[in-house]
């Protein structure tokens with residue numbers, strides 16, 4: 001079966017800054033790949049490359065299409081880093097989740113019964129039904145993250161890109177998010193999940209990629225999280241420090 005995510009030799013520059021250097025990555029359908037790296041290592045840039053939002057040299061394919069084509073067809077769901085969201089924007093949780101349905105609506109964006117049902121299901125799965133009419137800015141960090149995951153679920157995309165879904169979330173949301181991601185994998189979705197939280201990797205990810213502008217290591221979590229690999233890359237031992245801080 002062909003890959004869900006396929007990147008070959010992707011290189012991205014922002015002016016003089018080399019953000020990605022010949023990065024290659026393949027994720028088969030129905031797998032979870034953990035994207036590991038310190039701040040500034042290029043994780044968000046890789047997501048934007050997959051979404052076709054930043055131009056890259058090399059090849060990027062999502063389910064056989066370019067990133068931009070896959071995004072326009074609604075094949076990629078994206079959960080951005082919290083820092084990239086304007087939380088003061090006056091919008092209810094329910095409306096954020098409904099945005100996941102926009103690609104299926106006409107230009108006037110009038111939700112149909114199927115859209116409302118999909119939003120209701122996504123809110124239930126993320127345990128946000130009771131908060132559906134709250135302003136997004138009034139939620140906790142974990143609830144906000146779940147709202148964006150609900151938006152991606154409502155979109156029903158085959159490929160989900162999650163940028164730091166565990167950052168700034170409480171333990172309860174962390175457990176809910178982990179359970180949800182595993183369920184989504186079980187339903188056949190392909191997930192690329194960036195995280196600083198190395199403790200999440202072994203039970204969540206089928207494979208992992210360690211990024212530092214270029215690919216430092218890729219393979220099973222056991223292969224990538226080997227102490228010598230992490231020590232060489234960052235001087236961090238996983239048992240000493242399970243979470244990288246900035």
Ligand SMILES: Nc1ncnc2c1ncn2[C@@H]1O[C@H](COP(=O)(O)OP(=O)(O)OP(=O)(O)O)[C@@H](O)[C@H]1O
Nearest residue numbers: 014017018019037038039040041042043044045046
């Ligand atoms: N729009 C931009 N213009 C110039 N440089 C940028 C831009 N966006 C990112 N960079 C630089 O590119 C490099 C990779 O950034 P990127 O945001 O992809 O890393 P990251 O791994 O996602 O880090 P973080 O976890 O801090 O978001 C960094 O050196 C960053 O400063």
